[in-house]
Amino acid sequence: MLNKILIANRGEIALRVIYACRELGIRTVAVYSEADEHALHVRFADEEVCIGPARPAESYLNVPAIITAAQVTGAEAIHPGYGFLSESPYLAEAAGACGITFIGPPLEALRLLGDKTRARRAVERAGIAVLPGTAQPPETLSAALKASRKLGFPLIIKASAGGGGKGMRVVRDASDIEHAWAVAQREAAAAFGDGTLYLEKYIEAPRHIEFQVLADGNGRVVHLGERECSIQRRHQKLIEEAPSVVLTARQRRKLGRAVVGAARAVGYENAGTFEFLMDDRGHFYFLEANTRLQVEHPVTEMVTGVDIVKEQIRIASGEPLSFRQDDVTMTGHAIECRINAESPDTFRPSPGVIRVFSMPGGPGIRVDTAAHTDSTITPYYDSLVAKLIAHGSDRDEAIARMRRALEMTVIEGIDTTVPLHRRILEDPDFVEGRLSTAFMDRFSSA
Amino acid sequence: MSDFGEIERMVELMDAHGLEEFELEEEGRRVRLKKSSGGHAAAAESGERIPVAAATAAPVPPPGATADEGLVVVKSPIVGTFFRAPDLDAPPFVEEGSSVQMGQVLCIIEAMKLMNEIDAEVGGEIVGIFVENGQPVQYGEQLFTIKPA
Secondary structure, eight states, X not given: OOSEEEXXXXXXXXXXXXXXXXXXTOEEEEEEEGGGTTOHHHHHSSEEEEEEXXXXXXXXXXXXXXXXXXHHHTOSEEEOOSSTXXXXXXXXXXXXXXXXXXXXXXXXXXXXXXXXXXXXXXXXXXXXXXXXXXXXXXXXXXXXXXXXXXXXXXXXXXXXXXXXXXXXXXXXXXXXXXXXXXXXXXXXHHHHSOOOEEEEEOOSSXXXXXXXXXXXXXXXXXXXXXXXXXXXXXXXXXXXXXXXXXXXXXXXXXXXXXXXXXXXXXXXXXXXXXXXXXXXXXXXXXXXXXXXXXXTHHHHHHHHOOOHHHHHHHXXXXXXXXXXXXXXXXXXXXXXXXXXXXXXXXXXXOOEEOSEEEOOOSTTEEEEEXXXXXXXXXXXXXXXXXXXXXXXXXXXXXXXXXXXXXXXXXXXXXXXXXXXXXXHHHOHHHHHTOOOTTTTHHHHTO | OXXXXXXXXXXXXXXXXXXXXXXXXXXXXXXXEEEOTTSOEEEEEESSOXXXXXXXXXXXXXXXXXXXXXXXXXXOSSSEEXXXXXXXXXXXXXXXXXXXXXXXXXXXXXXXXXXXXXXXXXXXXXXXXXXXXXXXXXTTOEEEEEEEO
């Protein structure tokens, strides 16, 4: 087992990794920017290294500083969390060159699945349906126009290096494509340093359903079932749950087998997620693969009882997975609400000092957060304040627990999405499980 | 307080920054150091929390800030390992009391096998060296103080 792990992240996910390390008896190194000097991940790590100023590019995205911090503290491995450098081939490669274990997939799998057009081709070869689209990214606008006539409208422009909704534009007819192409290209170039775009058929109001996989270094691959993340706004997930109300046991087995096969085909190791869109006829199409731990991993942990972060560390230590596919069971239902520091109506970020912070507890409630009374939500990083997770024996009980937990959440000093979550949890379509990625349109227009 | 090393460090800090008085209060203990007219530091300590007027507490300059009496603090611009000399056998770039020119190399910080030379931003006299040779330093850590010429 690894002895010392550096956590190249901040906030609740840095704490989440510290929880796992503490339970496994592994020492931890926190890295932090000047803006996070008083953050809890710094306080609860065994060692800490300031790696730069507040600006992410100079601290949490600073590969040389992070590698050096691992070297001077003698950390044997780096856990990248999610966001920041979690899907960075550069960090994985630099770590490897310095004899430090990157807690994630092998470099080649990271590169392949990080390139959205290559990933599409790879999973298609493994027998998974992908949306009709351009197999090779069109290099020019005129090539894109030609491809769009073949695909038909509506379609979506996506960034090949992308994720998180950046460089993404829905195009409803040919006259819009020129403008959308230019904007998406600028956005993609700014966000990822790569303006390569591709086109895909756009499905109206699909469900977003994703499968969690774990793969060890000995070729054993299992899936931990699905999460439904259809409640999104601007391609950012707001509420996730496991299992999905629409998936039958048969579909779960079939899709699960397919993602396990795809993971094997690309030589995957460690934790990863295969995302799908489901259309209104129940057809599944591969969307993308995420080569890291995900924000919403707790809902899977709650229903399967598997500690995904500990499994990541065990796998990175070279240990085999301790269970087989048949050992994985889903018990009850779990829902996660992402509580962001945002106006619940305009979604505008609301940084500031949290004056009062009191989170609920009781049966079936889990709170993953790095916030506390008198802590500061800075404008430099993402707006996630806390993840509130409710587990129940069924979906109704999970909803009831989430409702009372939201009512008893007290966060003062900043605006949060708690009031919005309370409205969603009362919505008849949500309660009935009639979900789609267009669900939030009814709230966004307000 | 049992840790005399800690008091000693505070006295050094006071000397380094030319402070007359230093006060630290935390979790049920309070340490107050005051220089007597002879220039020696005298310690007073209490186990109880005593309310103190803010004005009596001399602020300790944060790392990187320009210290009192016009001292310039040289802080580490990167994470790495601090070296006072270009190689094992060579003499240190600077010692306490050395006079340095602007742009003169003060130390090396090694990061990812790259030797980064850290230059003096001002000319003057080295009055404080805060890191031992071969020790890791973090971003913003205080390395030297220079009394500008």
